[in-house]
Amino acid sequence: MTSEITLFVNPVAGRGRGARAAQPAAQALRAAGFGVRTVVGEDAADALDRARSAVADGTGALVAVGGDGMVSLALQAVAGTGTPLGVVAVGTGNDFARVNGLPVRDPAAAGTAIAAALRDGRDRALDLGRIGDRWFGTVLASGFDSRVNDRGNRMTWPVGRFRYDLAMVAELAALRPIPFRVTFDDGPEERIDATLIAVGNGSSYGGGMRICADAAMDDGRFDVCVVGPCSRATLLRVFPRVYRGTHTGHPVVTMRRAARVRLDVDPAQDVTGYADGERVGPLPLVAETVPKAVRLLA
Helix, strand or coil, rough: CCCCCEEECCCCHHHHHHHHHHHHHHHHHHHHCCEEEEECCHHHHHHHHHHHHHHCCCCCEEEEEHHHHHHHHHHHCCCCCCCCCCECCCCCCHHHHHHHHCCCCCHHHHHHHHHHHHHHCCCEEEEEEEEEEECCCCCEEHHHHHHHHHHHHHHCCCCCCCHHHHHHHHHHHHCCCEEEEEEECCCCEEEECEEEEECCCCCCECCCCCCCCCCCCCCCHHHHHHHHECHHHHHHHHHHHHHHHHHHHHEEEEEEEEEEEECCHHHHCCCCCEEEEEEEEEEEEEEEEEEEEECCCC
């Protein structure tokens, strides 16, 4: 393994924390004797091209500095290559890091932990989800939560988290069950009326919402959370329990497990899928588990 490490940096993550975090992470790696180069793209596509080039050139590791969006982009470069992934989590949600017990918003500690893992040859083989050629680490969301994302992304005011709070209020006003068609593994297609369906490789999304609370990233299967038809009042009662993962005991919630999940709806329903918080596209979508697809420095 080469001693040169590539920092893959999102300079605007966490309102500028990404750019500031790169320096202490790089210092920790250099102090451990590693060479460090930094990749910052002009946009996401350019950044991914540069990260893939670094992997192809034999970098010792690709270290994502940013939030879950940056980790997701890094996964597209390292999945299936054998190049290990490091994470310096300084974004808003940081679900991938939290699920895997990595330092959050402490770039020096993250850099030190990555350097120790590289020095000791220590990493963890994790499963990833794959939708076509798109990899994801945490959760594929569809239904109410993805519609909130859609609406929030269309809004130009207000800025920040409050925009998505307003989007949630608007979607609550329009709340209706969605008639999904779902296939688990090689089973028959099932017609399921649901408020949302979340396919979890990892347990949480949205900054700590443990929607698939018992999901493990090394068991070769997804945990699938199906929230059935419910009133606005019920959804508002269940929602706070998601942060503790206790929502799974509510009668409106059903948990399933599968290595392959196909989600579909009638086109008029206009349901989008989001994986790792990033828009994937409209249903139908097929998510498959790929065991041991990435080596995480941890």
